[in-house]
Amino acid sequence: MKNLRHRWHWIVPAFFLFWTCIGVVFALPLMDGDAGWRRPLLASLTNWWAWGAMTPLIVALDRRLPFGSAAAGRRLCAQLALGLAASALHVYLRALLAASLGAAPWSALADIHLLTRAAGEGMLWSMLVYGLIVGGWWAYQSHHRYAEAELRMERMERNYTEARLNALRLQLDPHFLFNTLNTISAQVQAEPKLARQMIEHLGDLLRLSLDPKSRDEFTLSDELDFLDLYLSIQKIRFGDKLRVTLDVAPEVRRAAVPSLFIQPLVENAIRHGISRRAAGGTVALSARRVDEMLEITVRDDGVGLPADWQQRPAGLGLRLTRERIAGFHPDGATQLTIANHPEGGAQVTLRFPLQLLENVDAAS
Secondary structure, three states, X not given: OHHHHHHHHHHHHHHHHHHHHHHHHHHHHHOEOOOXXXXXXXXXXXXXXXHHHHHHHHHHXXXXXXXXXXXXXXXXXXXXXXXXXXXXXXXXXXXXXHHHOOOOOHHHHHOHHHHXXXXXXXXHHHHHHHHHHHHHHHHHHHHHHHHHHHHHHHHHHHHHHHHHHHHHHHHHHHHHHHHHHHHHHHHHOOOHHHHHHHHHHHHHHHHHHOOOOOOOEXXXXXXXXXXXXXXXXXXHHHHHHEEEEEEEOHHHOOEEEEOOOOHHHHHHHHHHHHOOOOOOEEEEEEEEEEOOEEEEEEEEOOOOXXXXXXXXXXXXXHHHHHHHHHHHOOOOOOEEEEEEOOOOOXXXXXXXXXXXXXXXXXOO
16 A cells, blocks of 8 residues: 555656647647747647546546457447547536636536537547547556566466476486495395495485475585585595595685586596596586686596497486476576597586675585
């Protein structure tokens, strides 16, 4: 109610000023220095003020018509009939305003012949003004419906994108879980103690990844915390054969990223690059700001990509990560490149617009 009263405080004066300006503009050609300016000015102002006073009534009648925008012919015929009645009402209202301002005698209101003649002579002009008022109201309605349709479309697109990202996330969680369980199962008989440690770390991972309060959008710092839990399992398995280096610029730690999107890249580097070498290897993760983009690189010094890797179908983890990154920025501003590094091993590079999440706990 307070907002509504605040709006009316400026709408009513603006509405009055609008019709006053029109009245002044139409009065200017009629002003003569010898005859004076007061009479033509009052005549023009009472004419347009009368139309201004009738505008809310015209809009209210149009809104009560039993015809929608689809029945344009019936609506137009109804408005023609209403226009004739409004033209006659305008003559009486104009005479009332003129008498109130002293521009005409009050006896003019009782002169039916004078008012009828005035209505007949100005009927065409009155219908034209009435048509402009109705046309302006229809144009506003069309613009309002168009804006609402655009808003609904944006909401539908946003809901579709969120649903798609959530579906991809739901596919990724079981994929990650099955791979981790396979890793643990391989150690159950050979190293039961290590397997128990892996299960403990897996419990921490599940609490984070399957938390119903979890978001689909994390900060990069949150994502690195999740990655650290995952790497703790892999380090138990590989021991000193797995080395991990992190080079993350401080200014990008609050960057918005899709949840659980780095882990599949690191998992691929370990499975396809490091695990195939007897001596193990190093996975290097870096994140930095490049212009207005966030660049994340995952590189390993393993066996590298085979010559025909582009012809092979992408794994589930990599495919889901690619789709989630594309859905996170659906405007096509994302880049994901996979290639062999000149010094050996494979490298995955991600680039997407840098967006910082505010109000993030500094301790994270």
